[in-house]
Amino acid sequence: MKRSPKQLAEDVQAIWKAGVDAVKSDDLVYDAVEVVEDTLFVGESQFNLSAIKRIFVIGGGKAGAGMAIGLQKALGEKLLNEKHVQGILSVPADCVQEFSHIQLKAGRPAGQNSPTAEGVEISRQILRMCESMTVHDLCICLLSGGGSALLPSPIDGISLSEKQEITKFLSGNGANIEQLNTVRKQLSRIKGHGLAMHCKAGNLVSLIISDVLGDPLDVIASGPTVPNTTTAADALEVLKKFGVPQIEKFANVVRVLEEQAKHHPRNDSRTSCGVSNWIIGNNAVAVDAAGIEAEKRGYSHVMHCVTNMEGEAEQVGQHLMRMAMKMQNETGPDCLITGGEPVVKLVDPSQRGFGGRNQQLVLAATLEARQQRGDGALDGIAILSGGTDGEDGPTDAAGAWMDAEAIAEMMSSGLKPEDYLLKNDAYHFFAPLRRLVMTGPTHTNVCDVRVVVVDRVQPQPEK
Template structure:
């Protein structure tokens, strides 16, 4: 097999190992049997939202079954995207939004309302379990009084198109919602609520993962206004009712109801004790990718994602240029000593869309930026890949992009095509023609992205 073909096959094994490592059912199967604490005398109700919520629900159902909970004492409802559904005894998995459209829908609102009713029906001898995973913000929605679903959709679309990252988006979402920023937990009248989190936000800030539906930290109206101002939403007249409400919140000193304590373990006004437990994150995927690369014989340089920063550190162009520099350095070293080398990192790039944008995603944009940065000088034996662990890269059916010598040669035959695709954020058609798309389908998990640079002699 040609060196380049081997390198691309290796890259696929590595990104698949990363995705497999954050399979939610596998993570929960490996967790301690008493993950939920003592079984209650009463019922167990499971609610949740996100791309991994179905797999987590299946894992919890298996855990409770093994511990001897009678089936009739278990119930639940989780909200997932299309393509992530599955059958679980006693827990309904409802597909509430289309694949590739990370926005709330009327069905999301209805499903969220049903979850709140279920949580509010519990008593002190019951246990509530909340499954919070990446993508949960769009799959758990209850607009606050005075805000419409259309307002929330307009804000999310506008900020995403302007290149806002997940932290900025969720800062606004928290301030526009009755279920985020602790709203889900405050609805629970159970004795205990155990929150299991599969994190897609770098640094694992529990108040921002899925917009913190079980955290007591109040929404910050000033921070939300600052985001809307910085990205031009206020000047563009986006969601003026929300802007008015945020100004009223600031003027009145309004904040959300508080619980006893402000950390991840707290007690709600109804007396429900809340506990948070992180079961996996981006580091979990990166570490698995590193281990797989090492087993394949690569000497690996690893960079775990760092929290914070904006387009100046996480923009697709900045990331692509950095990957190109790393590729050059690894290629020079491999040319000198013939050793296999890899660079693996986690994170989530951002992209600002122009008004006439095409079709693509942040990972596809990133690998095209790498091609342009290398200026037609693609080192022999080099493969660069960037993949979303959820199988969704922007509003596309691709998970990301991969460039090897064959793809680079195809792109080189159209010297201006890559730059033009980048300028219009239209990476998918070009990468599809060149054979550079990664398609996994919905993976049922989400811990942001993994990037891979491989060099073989």
């Protein structure tokens, strides 16, 4: 099928959007919760409603608002009142809305994915609420990605600014989410099973939207309701790998972790309540839905894959572009959809521009195409990479996309991708080309989805 540049541009955006729509958090929770006569089903757990006095709802994450909407709808007005449903969720400031039973509180400003004093106060209120529950209560925890930054609760001896600095340092030096959360869990009272250990309800059931590939329960939002599988010694290993012990300002963090490793080599995982954790949405759901949309749009061969070992965004971008060029020349797939979450090693803040890992990825892909094919770099190709949460790094964009039309504009305006790539300044490359993906908060979060569509190179008639 011959596809015009306009068609490729429309397809790449629609396919990505179909992926994000498939993981709408209100729908995921609504589908996971059901009341049948006197039984409440939550994930794969079931509870006898007549034995429950009150229902508490706690948690946090970028999908919190949507999850609360889905839960309130599934429980219904009668049950919301009868069971005195009440609760607190920590969400980004631009996700706060007023609800009748569950309070949404701003755990951090929009676009700033770092713990704040407000978040510490919300976590304190949640822990206090957990301690006020009794065996006759049910506690429903709604967790989604971004929960780690939204639910900070530093242990004694660690300050909020130390937590902010260490996460910023590790993330900026290319630590992946497993490594980051191995450290975060040891420095927190709420993460790494801490919430479950504070909970005095009869049962605690967590519904979790996963933004970590492979869905490791104790990593997503740093597993507040899941036994911690990593130890203080593991956290120290991560710090060593990134040279943290050599940095003076982190001396106290290292000392506290060394003490923990010495005196509490194993994690305490005792709880007084019955705990269950259910994943209700993940990256694979989004990638599959994007694939279905691609097929509807006539892409006859679609490759889907989800990888859980991602490297740097630049390498992933180069790889996707090489695949795109290969696809153009062969009779295999003409659309490639992948899920992932690469890392970016950031340059020094004094030279750093503005961007995110998805924008960096598309920029690296653009440069690769330009180096291999010169002026016609993206002829017959469109590529998009976007965070399903609508927030790529500290920017207001979800990601970026690129096509042949934008290459022409890039050339005529003298924009050089290499300059922006080196400075981690992809946002200012894509903004004038109108190639940023702007969704606003999507109220969900299942990592990133990347879409590449190609128009086949037509075989030249034989002379």
